[in-house]
Amino acid sequence: MSKHIFPYKQDNKIILMIYNKIKGDVMELENIFTQYQQLKNLMQPYRSAMSLVKSKLESIDDELKCAENHSPIHSIQMRIKSPESILEKLTRKNLPLNTEGMKELNDIAGVRVVCHYLNDIQYIAQLLIMHEDIHLVRKANYIEYPKESGYRSLHLVVKVPIYLKDRVENIPVEIQMRTIAMDCWATLEHELLYKNNHQVSDEVHIRLKECADRIAITDAELQKIYQELNN
Numbered sequence: 582m583s584k585h586i587f588p589y590k591q592d593n594k595i596i597l598m599i600y601n602k603i604k605g606d607v608m609e610l611e612n613i614f615t616q617y618q619q620l621k622n623l624m625q626p627y628r629s630a631m632s633l634v635k636s637k638l639e640s641i642d643d644e645l646k647c648a649e650n651h652s653p654i655h656s657i658q659m660r661i662k663s664p665e666s667i668l669e670k671l672t673r674k675n676l677p678l679n680t681e682g683m684k685e686l687n688d689i690a691g692v693r694v695v696c697h698y699l700n701d702i703q704y705i706a707q708l709l710i711m712h713e714d715i716h717l718v719r720k721a722n723y724i725e726y727p728k729e730s731g732y733r734s735l736h737l738v739v740k741v742p743i744y745l746k747d748r749v750e751n752i753p754v755e756i757q758m759r760t761i762a763m764d765c766w767a768t769l770e771h772e773l774l775y776k777n778n779h780q781v782s783d784e785v786h787i788r789l790k791e792c793a794d795r796i797a798i799t800d801a802e803l804q805k806i807y808q809e810l811n812n
């Protein structure tokens with residue numbers, strides 16, 4: 582296989598992986614590569630959608646800072662799912678490796694909002710979905726109903742209109758909202774289980790869940806202290 586076909590180093594790695602998997606069928610390989618390039622080109626509206634949501638959140642935070650002298654948002658992170666991760670998810674979910682398949686994924690654009698206190702989360706979420714151009718598609722409240730692992734966050738999937746040169750597209754963005762303490766747990770748990778390839782004993786799962794539960798108690802207490810001091 583000529584190394585000049587694929588200009589990007591990362592692309593070469595992925596294509597080589599697929600090439601080995603399909604046992605050298607060049608026609609099939611070219612087909613997959615075309616689809617891979619198409620997937621990469623389709624990322625632009627997702628980047629715009631993500632930035633739009635981030636800017637709305639910053640504006641809400643700024644308004645509250647001025648009006649209520651409290652800035653509820655500690656930090657905002659954005660991430661776009663990599664083409665290889667999109668391909669992996671489409672394959673795992675048995676979806677077609679094309680635009681139609683991509684439309685089934687809600688988490689290509691992701692925004693993570695880390696708030697200071699527990700009550701800030703619902704407040705920010707309510708204010709955001711009041712915006713006319715934000716269409717709420719799905720809400721999963723893993724704070725009220727934590728995951729078996731102990732994971733807590735509020736997940737929203739919203740669609741925002743993105744104006745392209747010849748059309749308007751409603752693009753989904755997954756928003757994860759959590760406190761600083763929840764974020765600490767989620768980041769470390771992700772790291773610990775990822776490094777161990779998810780092959781850890783039940784005992785470790787139990788201990789990680791206990792950490793999450795203790796963090797939830799701490800979050801509730803910090804919220805109480807904040808309210809007492811600011812009444």
Ligand code: 0O2
Binds near residue numbers: 721732
């Ligand atoms: P990553 O590496 O963080 O991006 P699906 O996304 O379709 O597989 P679903 O039900 O739509 O599943 O999504 P869900 O469970 O509402 O949220 C998925 C995301 O939430 C994950 O993304 C994680 O970011 C986070 N998450 C969910 N459960 C846990 C958990 O137990 N621990 C931690 N640390 N994070 C969790 P990804 O794409 O799976 O992973």
